[in-house]
Amino acid sequence: MTDDTMAFLHQLRERGGEDLLKDLAEAVLQKLMDFDVDNLIGAGRYERSDGRTTQRNGYRSPRGLDRAMMQKLIQGDWIDAHDNLALVGPTGVGKSWIASALGHKACRDNRSVLYQRVPRLFEELALARGDGRHARLLRSLGRADLLVLDDWGLEPLDAAARHDLLEILEERYGRKSTLVTSQLPVDRWHEIVGDPTYADAIMDRLVHNAHRIELTGESLRRARAKSAITS
Incomplete structure (x- = not known):
């Protein structure tokens, strides 16, 4: 102590x-x-502790996100403007961590924030459809100032998921902001939605007013493993 x-x-x-x-x-x-902006973009000592992981390996890598852009995102003007944000890149480069940082900052600025992993969200919506909570859950997803959809595109959407996602985005478009993280580049999102008509409608509401950031570099998890081996 x-x-x-x-x-x-x-x-x-x-x-x-x-x-x-x-x-x-x-x-x-x-x-x-x-949050130190330099750490967020990998320019210094990166540290995160969530009860499972702590990293202080001095790992530095170009991430496709410069200091000026990170400062702009942290200020939250894009949320006030009801714009969306797409963070794409391979696994382990920090998409979810940056999304979490921006979500925490939005909370600090008295904005309402809701975080959902996309696979789990559609499971919950399917369960809610059967027990009477579906409409209420959709309303809650539409109300948050910032909705974070993490791990978008891990698996194709079925008909129910397509319909639910369109309902959520229709309610939010031009009124609220949505942040999406994905391993897939934006030009492959249509194939995840599946149905061309739904895909056009969903992409129009999700990507049309979105800031797009492609993160690059070695996986932080892989870098940590290498550091552990060499230390």
């Missing part, structure tokens, strides 16, 4: 806890949101 932790516990006992718990919440939020 660190000296800072001990000091906090002593203050918590002496002050009755309520004010200090508020201070703690603010401190935790600040810690979560103090």
Whole structure:
């Protein structure tokens, strides 16, 4: 236990806890949101800790995302303008991590954010269709200021998923922002949707007003494994 932790516990006992718990919440939020832009784009020490992973290997790689672009995205003007964002690139280059960082920043700026892994989302929608929650779930997906759809394109959509996705995007288009991460380049998204008519309608609402960023470089997971072997 660190000296800072001990000091906090002593203050918590002496002050009755309520004010200090508020201070703690603010401190935790600040810690979560103090993202160094250089780290986000791989220009320095990259560190992430989620209970499973911590990296401090000095890994640096061109990612297809420069500092100016990252700063612009963090400011969130694209969310205010109800634009979308597509982050594409091979597995392990940091798409989900950047999406999470932007989502956390949007929360800090008092925007509502909803995160969904696409495969799990369609499973949940299928279950909701059978137990009466379907309409309510669709409404919640349409209301968030920022909807993060992670891992889009891992498998083709069936008819129900196509219909649900179009309903979600129709509700959000021009009113809210959607962030999509995918291993597939945008020009292959039509084949994931399948039906040409649905594909045209979905892509028009998802890509027409989207900022597109293609991330490149070696997988962070692979780089970490190499670092572990050589260290």
